[in-house]
Amino acid sequence: MASKLKPFPTFASDAEAERFVDTADLSQYDLMAGALPRDVWFARAEELYKDARITLRLPQAVVDAYKAKAAARRMPYQRLMRLQLQKALEAL
Numbered sequence: 001m002a003s004k005l006k007p008f009p010t011f012a013s014d015a016e017a018e019r020f021v022d023t024a025d026l027s028q029y030d031l032m033a034g035a036l037p038r039d040v041w042f043a044r045a046e047e048l049y050k051d052a053r054i055t056l057r058l059p060q061a062v063v064d065a066y067k068a069k070a071a072a073r074r075m076p077y078q079r080l081m082r083l084q085l086q087k088a089l090e091a092l
Contacts, residue, residue, distance in 0.1 A: 005030035050082075 008029045011017040036044070063077070070077035 007033055 006029050008031055009020065011020065035041075066081055067077040070080040073080065
């Protein structure tokens with residue numbers, strides 16, 4: 001049956017996606033196409049598990065630069081900072 005399902009479309013904005021989901025019959029679409037296997041998804045989710053909180057004082061210019069770069073990548077700036085810290089640690 002999965003082969004008869006339509007591919008799920010891509011959208012230019014969240015608002016466009018919300019309009020589609022509000023009006024479409026989702027049973028006609030293959031919602032799992034392109035999804036990661038369950039084990040891979042869980043492995044990646046574990047990498048993102050965070051159980052420690054820190055406070056770090058930085059110059060405002062550094063925070064603003066991270067915010068600008070994160071906005072260009074369409075991601076939260078603290079996630080970008082965390083990823084950069086992890087890469088730097090691996091490089092040591």
